[in-house]
Amino acid sequence: DVKVTQSSRYLVKRTGEKVFLECVQxxxxxxxxxxxxxxxxxxxxxxxxxxxxxxxxxxxxEGYSVSREKKERFSLILESASTNQTSMYLCASATWATExxxxxxxxxxVV
Amino acid sequence: AQSVTQLGSHVSVSEGALVLLRCNxxxxxxxxxxxxVQYPNQGxxxxxxxxTGATLVKGINGFEAEFKKSETSFHxxxxxxxxxxxxxxxxxxxxxxxxxxxxxxxxxxxxx
Numbered sequence: 629d630v631k632v633t634q635s636s637r638y639l640v641k642r643t644g645e646k647v648f649l650e651c652v653q654x655x656x657x658x659x660x661x662x663x664x665x666x667x668x669x670x671x672x673x674x675x676x677x678x679x680x681x682x683x684x685x686x687x688x689x690e691g692y693s694v695s696r697e698k699k700e701r702f703s704l705i706l707e708s709a710s711t712n713q714t715s716m717y718l719c720a721s722a723t724w725a726t727e728x729x730x731x732x733x734x735x736x737x738v739v
Numbered sequence: 740a741q742s743v744t745q746l747g748s749h750v751s752v753s754e755g756a757l758v759l760l761r762c763n764x765x766x767x768x769x770x771x772x773x774x775x776v777q778y779p780n781q782g783x784x785x786x787x788x789x790x791t792g793a794t795l796v797k798g799i800n801g802f803e804a805e806f807k808k809s810e811t812s813f814h815x816x817x818x819x820x821x822x823x824x825x826x827x828x829x830x831x832x833x834x835x836x837x838x839x840x841x842x843x844x845x846x847x848x849x850x851x
Contacts, residue, residue: 632782659836668748670829670841671783678836718782722837725790727773730782 631655634719634731641738647706649734651719658723660702662686662694665716665733677702709738741766741832745842753850758802758817760845762830765811772813773831773839774804783829789813800824825849 635650653660659678663671663686673686675694683694691713695703702721706713714737720728746761764770771790775783787798794806800823804815813830827846833839 637780659838661838663841668843670743670843671839673838673840676836676838720783720837720839722833724837725771725835726837727771727785727788728833728837728839730775730784732782733780735780 632719632721632729632731634717634734636734637732639734639736641706641709641736643710643738645706645709645738647709647736647738649704649706649717649719649736651702651704651721651731652700653702653719653721653729654700655721655723655729656699657721657729658699659721660696661720661722661728662692662702662704663718663720664688665718671718674704709736711738714738741770741834741840743830743832743840743842745828745830745845747845748843749846749848751848751850752820754822755819758815758820758824758847760815760828760830760847762804762813762815762842763811764813764830764832766832770832771834772804772806773833774798774802774813774815775829775831777827777829777844779826786815786828820847820849822849822851 662674719731722728774786830842831839
C-alpha cells in the first residue's frame with residue numbers, strides 16, 4: 629500500500645519558534661509538494677520539488693522554506709512561526725501524469 | 740494558468756437522493772482532472788481521475804464524473820447518497836508533474 633507519512637498529526641508551537649514539518653514517501657516518486665489548507669480557501673501550494681536538492685516556490689511561499697536532501701523526504705520549515713501560519717499542512721507526492729498521493733496532514737497551531 | 744471553480748461551498752441532500760457537485764476549470768493545456776474526498780482530520784483520498792480517453796469516469800464508492808471539454812466542466816455525481824458520503828470534496832486540475840490547483844471545496848451533508 630502506497631504511503632505518504634507526515635511526522636506529526638498535531639503540533640502546537642510558540643510565536644517565533646522555528647518549526648520543521650517532515651514528510652516521507654515510500655513510492656519512489658520524483659515530485660513532492662507542500663500545501664496548506666484553510667477553511668473556504670481549498671489547498672494552496674507552498675513549495676514543490678521535482679528532484680533531490682531542487683525546490684520551486686508555489687503560490688504562497690512567504691514565511692516558509694523547504695529542504696529535499698533525499699528523494700523520499702521533503703521538509704517544510706517555518707523559520708519564525710507566526711499566528712497566521714496556524715493551519716492544516718498537507719504533503720503530497722506524485723510521479724509523472726498520475727494523481728498525487730497525500731499524507732494525513734499536520735494541524736499546526738501557533739500561539 | 741490553471742484555475743478551478745466549485746459552485747456551492749455547501750450541498751445538502753437526503754439519503755437516497757442524487758448527489759451533484761459542480762466543478763468548472765480553466766487550463767491552457769489538456770488537463771488532468773481529479774476529484775478528491777476528505778473526511779474530518781484526514782488527508783485527501785482520490786475518488787476518480789480523468790487523464791485521456793473516455794469522458795465518463797467511474798470512481799470509488801459509486802461516484803462518477805463526466806468531462807465536458809466544451810463546457811470546461813467536470814461535475815461529480817452519485818445516483819443515491821449514503822450517510823457515509825458526508826465529507827468535503829475537492830475538484831483539482833493538475834499538470835504532468837502532479838502540481839495541482841484545487842477548488843475551494845464543497846461540504847456535502849447527507850440528511851437521514
